[in-house]
Amino acid sequence: MSDLAGWIERTFGATPNDISLYERALSHSSLAGESYERLEFLGDRVLGVSIADWLYETFPNDPEGALSKRFNALVTGPVCAKIAREIGAPEHLRLGKQARDDGAGDSDNVLGDIIESLLGALYLDHGLEPARVAVRRLWADRIHAGEKAPQHPKSALQEWAAANNRKTPAYEIVDRSGPGHAPRFTVKAAIPKLAEATAEGGSKQEAETAAAKALLAEVTALVPAKRKRGKAA
Template sequence: MAVRLALEPDGRGLLTTDLKAWVAATFGREPHDLAAFSRALTHGSQAADNYERLEFLGDRVLGLVMAEWLWDLFPDEPEGQLSKRLNALVTGHVCAEVARSLGVRPHLRLGKQARDDGASDSDNILGDVMEALIGAHYREAGLESARAFIRRAWADRVHRTDKAPQHPKSALQEWAAANNRKPPEYAILERSGPHHAPRFTVQVKVGRQLEATAIGASKQDAETAAARAMLEKVRR
């Protein structure tokens, strides 16, 4: 009987056999180059040989596969609607959701400070790692296998709604215009944390009376979260 050991989020004591089994179960085939998948799970706080280059590649593969998939699924939609769907499905937040659902967190390799700062649950880092894993799988197994994996991993999300999802900042902008309000204004209230795991606190205001605040691992993530929080307020 195989026994899976519990692992620290930074990957200390990471067993090669454990990682190999997880990759095989996740991607549907045993990896030939396990080092590439290990690199895809490695944050810059842990080693110089980290996920960044694989993330660059995986981001492009994900975008291509998703665009092709949406083209097939929604043949009557114009470019603008398809773009909304694409942008909503490849955001760091959604990639992080997929990463969590696949059990990525226990395999992350993080430096001690990044781990202590909560980087193992950062949408920014998990999203980047998810793209890096796609890049590693694409290099090893090719586009067809990468396409099959992405369609499995995103299956419940791409069909989540018949209407093209709208980015929270765009939705808030439209709400303000429709209700004769001033355009939303965003301001960074605080930037904290180390360079490799920053935390941004952003406030959004619509006029003088409406405001909402949120925290994110990047300025963009924090602004998106603030816009989402504001929408929840005004739609109650």
């Protein structure tokens, strides 16, 4: 058994029938030939249905909104990238020289995609049930993290704006830099006529989330202070 086949079996609990699927799942677009992108598209859906089914079973009393919050917290790019590092995926990643020199092997974007592409390969090789079992094993320490469903910063900011009769938060990309496999986005989040905040991230979504978190901290400190001054007067 090859080193890759042994790693796949230890990590996902299934012996590869078609090792080429997993080789493709670990191949970046900087290499000639097929890359992981199509498998990542498929694996994203495999991960989604696996997590959704698991949450539905595990939290029978949660309403749809709470389940959605839990789901969104579990499938983010940074979470997927962290799991990729935990299982040793970077050691098996196949990169072109330029991409390797540019640090793609430690990019959250790339490593997050790799987890999904590997799940896509596992699905094609063995079917949905082994893929679902693998997801439950890899995400086992995260499914019960916190008794209360986490609130996504963008949702929390939008709810704050509505509760305080403010306009809906707006997001704008103000800068994009870096190579294609490891971009950096700077996003401005703003509540018109009140406050704004900027933040960076490895994806548009990550930067928006960070900007929303920063803006929420700012406005929750700002608005109560204004009200207190008004009462004192």
